Amino acid sequence: MPDPLRKLGGKAVASSEEWEQGRREEVLRLFEERVFGAGPVGRPRRIAFEVKPTEGWMGGSAVRKQVRIRSEGPGGENVVRLLLFVPVSAKERPVPAFLLINNRGSEHMDAAREKRSPFWPAEAIVARGFAAAVFDNADADPDHHDGFRDGVHGVFDPPGERPGHAWGTIAAWAWAASRAMDYLETDHHIDASKAAVVGHSRGGKTALWAGAADRRFALVVSNNSGCTGAAVSRGKGGETIRQINDRFPHWFCENYKAYNDNEYALPVDQHMLIGLIAPRHVYVASATEDLWADPESEFLGLTFASPVYRLYGMDGIAGLPMPTAEQPLHTNGMGYHLRAGGHDMTEYDWQRFMDYAERFLCD
Template sequence: MKKFIILLIAVGFSQIVLSQEVKIDESKYTPLVTYTAQQDHANMMEQLGIIEVRPGPSGNENAPNHANYDESIANPCPELPDILTTKSGKAVTTADMWWNQRRPEIVEDIEREMYGCLPENIPDVTWIVEVTDYERIGFTPVIARKLVGHVDNSEYPLIDVNIDMMLVVPTNVKGPVPVLMMYGRPSFPAPAQPSQEDTKMINEALKKLLIKENPELKEVFEKFPVYDPFKWENPFSFGQRRTGDPSPTEQLIAAGWGYATINPSSIQADNGAGLTRGIIGLVNKGQPRKPDDWGSLRAWAWGAARGLDYMETDTLVDATKVGIEGVSRYGKAALVTLAFEPRFAMGLIGSSGKGGVTLHRRVFGEAVESLTGSGEYHWMAGNYLKYGAEKATFGRKTGCDIPVDSHQLLALCAPRLTFVSYGIPEQGDAKWLDQQGSYMATIAAGAAFKLLGAKDLGVSNDYMAEKMPPVLSGLLDGELAWRQHDGGHTDAPNYQYFIPWASKFLNYERIPVRRR
C-alpha cells in the first residue's frame, strides 16, 4: 500500500515538475542580489549616511534595556502635526481643500518618510480560479474559490510572484454580498466530500488496485468484508458541541457576508533578506531598495488591492462593500491598505501597535527603534531608518522628527468605516502595543472624519485630555470606531460588534433565498 501511494505521489510530482520546467537564459538579466537581512539593512544605512542606529527596547520589563511603561514620560513631543493645517499654514475648512490640498500633502510625506512609494512600473496581475468547491460552514452552503494572481514577470523572469487568495461566499442569501478580506493563510473551510455512493466506488476501485499490487490483500479484504479504506462522513452529522463564540469566519457567513483570505508572504516575504525578491524584488529586478522604495507593509497593501481587482469581476461580491482586516503586523498592513486604496469601504484594524495606529512620537512599549533594526525595518521605507539614527551625516533623529504621524494615516481612511480594535495586556495583548497611544491617534484623526461629514468617536479631539473608555465600552456610533475587548492578541471578540456596526453603515441586510 505504501508503495502504491508513493508511486502515485512520484508520478504526480514528476508531472508538476515537467509542466513547470521553463529554461531561462539568466545571462540576459541583471544578476539577482542575495543579501541577508543584516547585509541589506547595512546597505540601506550606507545609502542614508547612517553610522549607528539605536537598539530597540526589550519587551522584557526586567531587562536592562526594557521599554518605557511610565506614562509620565511617554510624550516627549506631545504636539502632533495638525491634520487640518496645510504646509503653508492655511486652515483646511472644506472637503475640497482636504481632497485637493491637504490630503495629497500628507500622502506625499507618509510615502516618502514611512511606508515608501509605489513604483510606476508594477507589472499586471492575471487572476486564475484554480478550484471552485461547494462546501458548508455549519449548515450554511458556501462557494469557495482558490485563486492565484500571477504577476507578469516577462521583464525579469528570475523572480516569480503568485498571489495566493481564497474567497468564500454564502449561497443562501441574496447577492452580491459584502466581503471582508483578511491577511492570513488561505485554506478551504470545509472541503466537500464524496457522496456515500461515490465513496463506495472509490473504495471498490482502491481495493482492486491494492490487490493487484499485493495479491495477499485479497484474503485480508475477504476476512474483513465490511472494512473500507475510506470512511464516508455524513456532512450533516453532529460532532462534539463546541463551546465559546463562533469563529470570525462563521460569524461573517452567518451574517450573510463573504470573506477572503490573502497570503502576505505570497506577495512579499516578511523579512529583510527577501527584499530583493517578491514583488519588491521583481520591480527592482533583483536589486536592493532605494530609500524611498516601498516596504513589505505597502507591498502587502498593493497585493490586497489586486485581490480587490478580482472581486470587482466576481458577480457574487459587492465590490463597493469590501473591507480589509488584520491583527498585529497584519493590523499595520490593514491600516496602510485602507489608507492608500480608496476602493476599500472599511477596515478592522487589530492590535496594530507601532507602524499601525499607535503614535510614532510616543515612547511607550514598542518604539521607532524597534522598527529601524534589522528585524523589522523591511516593513517600512528605507527612509524610516533615519528616525532611529544615533550617529549619521545628518545628525541624530528620533520619532519626534518625523513630519507625519499615525493620526494622519488614520485620517487618510476618512470618511470610510474604520474600526480600531485592541485587547488587554492581562490576556496577552501586551502593553508593548501602547493602547493609549493608539487611542490618542484615533481621537486626533476624528477631525478629518468630521470635516468630511462622517462621525468620529463622539468625544472631543483633544488627544491629550480624553481618557480611554473602560474595557468593553465601545465607541461605535460613528464611521470611526474604537473598542477594547477583554481578550488577548486577537480581534476575534470584536467581530460580534464589527459586523452589525459595518452592516448598519453599509445599509446591508441579509436576505435569505431558497435554492431549488
C-alpha cells in the same frame, strides 16, 4: 502633534474640498516618502485570475472559491492565493466581504475547514451574511529581510540601487490586498463597494496603509496594530520607531530609520494615516494586556484623526472618553473597542467588526 488640517506651508484646511484638493495628497506622499515607501507599480498590466469554485461548504450554506492571482513583471511572476467562502444567498444578491491579510500562516486559513481558527472564523463570518476572504501575506513577500530579492520586490523593482523611499514589506502586503480587491470587483457574487480589509498586528499596519492608499476599501479594520499602525508615535508607550526598525528592518522604507529616537521630527504621525481613510469607515481594536501596542495611543490615533472626518460631516471620537473593556464605541465614521486579554484577534473582535459593518456599511 502635527495638525492634519494644516499644510506644510502653514495654510489651514477648512473644508473637505480643500482636504481633497491638496492636503490629502500631501499627507499620502509624506507616508510614501518617509514611512512605508512607494511601490513602482499599481495594478500590473499583466494580471490574471484563476478561479476554482466548489459548492456544498459549511453545511451547504457557502460556496468555496480558490483564486490564484497571477501578476507578471520584469522580474517574473508572483502568485497570491486568495481563498473565499461566499454565502449561497449571494446567488440572489451580491454580499459585502471581509478580506483578511493573514500574517499567521496557512494553518489559520484551512481551505478544507478541518482546522478552524478564531483568528479567521470563516463560518461565523458567513453566518452573518458576509463573504469571508483571506490571503497569506507571505505569498506577496516573505516576512524576513532578504534584501528585497524575493516576492513582489523581485518581480517589479527596477534594477540598480534602491532609493531611500523604495517600498518595504508592509507596502508589498498592502499591494497584494489591492490585487485581491481587483479580483473582488470582478466577482458578481461580491458587493465590492462594501468590502472591508482587516489585519492584526503587522497585518493591522498593512490594512491601514492599504486602506489609505486604495480608496476602494469601504471599511478598514486595524486590530492591535500598535507602532506605525493606529498608535501615535509621539509619547507612545511600549514599542518605539527605533525598536520596530531594529527588529524588522524590512517592513518600512529606509528613510524611516532617520526617525529612530527622533519621532518629533517626523512630519506625520499615525492619526494622519487614519485621516487618509476618511470619509470611509475605520475601526481600531485594542487589548487590555497589549501594552507593547499601547491601547491608549491607538485610541489617540482615532481621536486626533477625528477633525478630518468632521470635514465630511461624520462623527469622529474626539472628546469622547476611552471606553473600558468590552464596551465598544461606534460612530458613523469610526469604531473602537478594547478587549480584555492579550495580543491576538479573536471571534469576539470579529463579531464587533461585523456589528459595526451591519450598522454603518450595510444599511
